[in-house]
Amino acid sequence: MDHKHDQTPPPWRLFPFAGTAFKNLFSKPATTGYPFEPAHYPDRMRGHVRVRIEDCIGCGLCARSCPPGALQVDRAAGSWTIHRFDCVQCGNCVNVCPKKCLDMMPGYTAPGPVKAVETFTRAPKEPPKTPPKPEDAKT
Numbered sequence: 001m002d003h004k005h006d007q008t009p010p011p012w013r014l015f016p017f018a019g020t021a022f023k024n025l026f027s028k029p030a031t032t033g034y035p036f037e038p039a040h041y042p043d044r045m046r047g048h049v050r051v052r053i054e055d056c057i058g059c060g061l062c063a064r065s066c067p068p069g070a071l072q073v074d075r076a077a078g079s080w081t082i083h084r085f086d087c088v089q090c091g092n093c094v095n096v097c098p099k100k101c102l103d104m105m106p107g108y109t110a111p112g113p114v115k116a117v118e119t120f121t122r123a124p125k126e127p128p129k130t131p132p133k134p135e136d137a138k139t
Contacts, residue, residue, distance in 0.1 A: 045106055046090075048084070049102055050103055052101045053101070053120040056078075056099065057098070058075035058078060058122075059099075061097065062093035062096060062097055065093055067090060068086045070082055070087040071093060079121045080120045084116040084118065091104055
C-alpha cells in the first residue's frame with residue numbers, strides 16, 4: 001500500500017498567515033483613530049469642489065468641461081448644482097472658471113445614505129439705488 005497520500009502537510013502550510021497575524025498582534029495599528037482623531041490629508045490631495053456662488057457669473061464653462069457631467073449651471077435662476085457622487089475631483093472645472101470662484105478643498109465629502117446633490121443659488125442683485133428726486137418747489 002502506498003501511504004504517500006495519507007501524509008499531513010507540514011505545519012507551515014496549514015497556517016500560511018500565522019506569521020503575519022502574529023506580527024500584527026505586536027505592531028502599531030495601520031489605521032487611524034478617526035473620527036476620534038482628526039484626519040490628516042496627504043499633500044496634493046484633490047479633495048472636493050467648493051463654489052463661491054456670489055462670484056459666479058453662470059457662464060457654464062465648468063459644466064461643459066466636467067467629464068462625468070456632475071455639474072449643472074442655470075444662468076436664468078442663478079444656480080450652480082453639483083452631483084457629489086458623480087464628481088471625480090479632476091479639477092477641470094476649477095481650471096476653466098474665468099472668475100476663479102471654484103476651488104478644491106482638502107477633505108472628502110461626508111458619506112450619507114443617499115447620493116448628495118447640492119445646489120447653490122446666487123442672491124438676486126439689488127437694482128442700483130437712485131438718489132431721490134427733489135420735489136418741485138411751487139411758488
